[in-house]
Amino acid sequence: MKQSLYLAFRYLFFHKFRSLVLIASIGIVIFLPNGLRRLIEESEAQMMQRANSTPLVVGAKGSSTDLVINTLYFQQEKIENLTMEVADRLSATGLGYSIPIFSAFKARSFPIVGTSLDYFDFRDLKIKEGRNLSYVGESVVGSNVANQLDLSAGDALVSSPENFFDLAGVYPLKMTVVGVLEPTDSPDDNAVFTDIKTTWIILGLGHGHENLAKTNDRSVILERNGSSVKANAKLFMYNEITGKNLDRFHFHGDTKDYPINSILFVPNDQKSSTILRGRFEANELPNQVVVPARVVENLLQSIFRIKQIFNTVFILVGVATLLILGLIVVLSLRLRKDEIYTMFTIGSSRAKTFEILGFELLTLVTMSVAVASSLYYFTGFFVEEFIARFIL
Numbered sequence: 001m002k003q004s005l006y007l008a009f010r011y012l013f014f015h016k017f018r019s020l021v022l023i024a025s026i027g028i029v030i031f032l033p034n035g036l037r038r039l040i041e042e043s044e045a046q047m048m049q050r051a052n053s054t055p056l057v058v059g060a061k062g063s064s065t066d067l068v069i070n071t072l073y074f075q076q077e078k079i080e081n082l083t084m085e086v087a088d089r090l091s092a093t094g095l096g097y098s099i100p101i102f103s104a105f106k107a108r109s110f111p112i113v114g115t116s117l118d119y120f121d122f123r124d125l126k127i128k129e130g131r132n133l134s135y136v137g138e139s140v141v142g143s144n145v146a147n148q149l150d151l152s153a154g155d156a157l158v159s160s161p162e163n164f165f166d167l168a169g170v171y172p173l174k175m176t177v178v179g180v181l182e183p184t185d186s187p188d189d190n191a192v193f194t195d196i197k198t199t200w201i202i203l204g205l206g207h208g209h210e211n212l213a214k215t216n217d218r219s220v221i222l223e224r225n226g227s228s229v230k231a232n233a234k235l236f237m238y239n240e241i242t243g244k245n246l247d248r249f250h251f252h253g254d255t256k257d258y259p260i261n262s263i264l265f266v267p268n269d270q271k272s273s274t275i276l277r278g279r280f281e282a283n284e285l286p287n288q289v290v291v292p293a294r295v296v297e298n299l300l301q302s303i304f305r306i307k308q309i310f311n312t313v314f315i316l317v318g319v320a321t322l323l324i325l326g327l328i329v330v331l332s333l334r335l336r337k338d339e340i341y342t343m344f345t346i347g348s349s350r351a352k353t354f355e356i357l358g359f360e361l362l363t364l365v366t367m368s369v370a371v372a373s374s375l376y377y378f379t380g381f382f383v384e385e386f387i388a389r390f391i392l
Helices: 002-014 016-052 064-073 084-092 118-122 143-149 196-203 270-281 292-335 337-345 350-391
Strands: 056-059 096-107 110-115 127-130 138-141 156-158 174-181 192-195 206-208 221-225 228-231 249-251 262-267 288-290
Touching (some): 002 016, 056 270, 064 292, 110 196, 174 192, 292 337
Parallel strands (some): 110 192
Antiparallel strands (some): 056 288, 096 262, 127 174, 156 174
8 A cells, every 4th residue: 555655646746737736726626615604604703793792883864784884893984974962962861871983084094983982991992002092182003003004102193184185174193102902803903093082183173273372473363353363374283282282272163063973872781772772763863773783694694695606606616626637537547548557567456556546536635635724724814804805
């Protein structure tokens, strides 16, 4: 048997190009259905885990799927905004507390998520380095953000403008990174967290500038009427919030009317959740409330239908590959007719000849399984990218 295995291996090595093509083809056919199943199953587990941990999401009326994707996974879908007053009204019901979410901007391709400190407690996010948010203009970054951008506590991160030609609207804000979160294997690893007021400053609803009453540059004064001073566009606006200019930042108007994307509402108990949902259904409260687990479950059902189609295709491809493999074996035997005759001539039995051929086929299949197993192992590293590209 050892001699047969040696001869089989030497034959495959001599025809290495053909052997490698067969090994790769069979390995890919074995891997594809199993790899896809792993991606879908692990994606489902991750998405459902996050959805199940989120009791209720409140948002403007519209697509519930876009609302949940924006709130839970920070994909920044285009959804209608709420106002901060809605969050205050929900908290005032006494049925639970509201966590506002405003995710509309990015910092070097990572979403900036404006929220409150309650979000960190709700998601059980731990600080690995530095501290949590304390002042406007500070940020706490997820573990992936810190690793990819090489950030640590004390560094700075600048928000990316939506439009480089929009000089009058959203402008870049330099934020101080005060903390790095521990890894959670969730979308929080890829987010930049700030106070909700920081995102309003990026939006342009709040700003900081030099004291007009004390300025020596008269060219920035447009109009002076008693204690009221109006400035022109020449007035310098701060693009970084520090301890020296923190008191110079202010908001115009009532912050209750300022926008947020959605609200994570955490009810006191199941009864409170039912009461609140009933008020929305009875139109006592505007907007809409959704249960994320139900929305994500409906989303994943579409993925399962696609999976069934792929499985059918893979089965057909697998059958075709096996037929081609059988054809290759038959043709190989015909081409090796003289070689097999020589083996018989020098005294090899029919059983020994088929044993050598069997070891050749067994070696091909074994190495193909090894290739498929390696691909299956590395598939686990692409679950989050698969979710972002093909599900969300």
